[in-house]
Amino acid sequence: MANSEQEHAHIGYGGYTLIWLGLLALTALTVTAAGVNLGNVAVAVTILIATVKSYLVATIFMHLKIESRLFRVVVYAAIFFIVVSIILLFSDYTFLRE
Amino acid sequence: MATENAIAHHDEHRDDEGSRIGMWLFLVTELLLFGGMFFVFAVYKYVHYDAFHLASKELSALVGTINTIVLLTSSLTIALSIKAMEDGRKTLSLVLQSTTLVFALVFLVNKYFEWSAKISHGTYPGSEEMMSRPNGEILFFGLYYVMTGLHALHVIVGLIIIAVMILFTVRGSIDRDRHVHLVNAGLYWHLVDVIWIFLFPLFYLIA
Numbered sequence: 001m002a003n004s005e006q007e008h009a010h011i012g013y014g015g016y017t018l019i020w021l022g023l024l025a026l027t028a029l030t031v032t033a034a035g036v037n038l039g040n041v042a043v044a045v046t047i048l049i050a051t052v053k054s055y056l057v058a059t060i061f062m063h064l065k066i067e068s069r070l071f072r073v074v075v076y077a078a079i080f081f082i083v084v085s086i087i088l089l090f091s092d093y094t095f096l097r098e
Numbered sequence: 099m100a101t102e103n104a105i106a107h108h109d110e111h112r113d114d115e116g117s118r119i120g121m122w123l124f125l126v127t128e129l130l131l132f133g134g135m136f137f138v139f140a141v142y143k144y145v146h147y148d149a150f151h152l153a154s155k156e157l158s159a160l161v162g163t164i165n166t167i168v169l170l171t172s173s174l175t176i177a178l179s180i181k182a183m184e185d186g187r188k189t190l191s192l193v194l195q196s197t198t199l200v201f202a203l204v205f206l207v208n209k210y211f212e213w214s215a216k217i218s219h220g221t222y223p224g225s226e227e228m229m230s231r232p233n234g235e236i237l238f239f240g241l242y243y244v245m246t247g248l249h250a251l252h253v254i255v256g257l258i259i260i261a262v263m264i265l266f267t268v269r270g271s272i273d274r275d276r277h278v279h280l281v282n283a284g285l286y287w288h289l290v291d292v293i294w295i296f297l298f299p300l301f302y303l304i305a
Contacts, residue, residue, distance in 0.1 A: 019174075023173075027167065031303065042304050046304050050296045057288050062284075075122050
């Protein structure tokens with residue numbers, strides 16, 4: 001994230017392929033992790049891996065990393081408020097259930 | 099406002115960045131749509147923990163994994179097709195767009211066989227077999243059909259959009275300097291991929 005915009009301004013064919021390989025590796029990891037009995041942390045591990053994969057798709061494949069700063073602020077702010085509303089829904093469910 | 103009109107440009111008005119951000123904001127509303135469903139899934143999984151676990155075992159992790167690989171690879175090919183277009187390599191871009199289209203079809207064919215197998219076993223909402231099961235399993239399969247169904251609908255829409263992009267590229271209305279439509283089609287396609295990234299492990303692997 002600390003990298004300058006110029007560095008990523010031209011993602012090459014090799015760069016995309018590398019990200020794709022990373023995504024496949026993370027898929028293998030999530031399938032393997034599901035085979036191991038992780039108990040309560042299984043969901044957390046799965047969501048963590050899925051979030052990392054989505055981050056790679058959004059920043060590299062969807063070019064979020066090479067968009068302007070204002071562009072990224074708009075998108076991240078929108079995503080942030082979705083996360084907030086989901087968290088509020090969960091807290092609502094948890095505390096109002098009984 | 100009158101002055102703005104007075105100095106209207108004669109050249110074509112284009113705002114590619116504005117176009118992309120419009121697409122992104124639309125995609126965020128899609129996240130909200132699926133986010134609500136994921137919330138429902140999470141709550142029912144918590145309430146019917148064991149039933150969700152049992153029902154999930156009936157789904158083929160292998161088919162799910164294959165479809166994940168298919169979608170991830172299609173995301174790569176559409177990203178590369180945009181890169182090829184930026185480099186002025188129209189033929190390569192067309193080949194990559196068409197490859198993406200084929201992957202989308204492969205995904206849907208897999209989904210068709212998966213659903214047909216389930217339905218032929220009587221596992222579908224409202225069936226006699228389904229209604230004899232515990233509530234948790236009924237909910238699991240209800241959510242399975244609604245969420246993967248809505249996702250598959252997005253795959254079909256994406257497939258149509260990519261087909262139109264191929265047509266535009268052949269006609270020349272998408273080219274090296276004007277390809278924001280292709281970029282937005284790519285964004286939509288990647289979103290379909292991102293949603294599957296969450297759907298796959300939650301339904302096929304860990305529930």
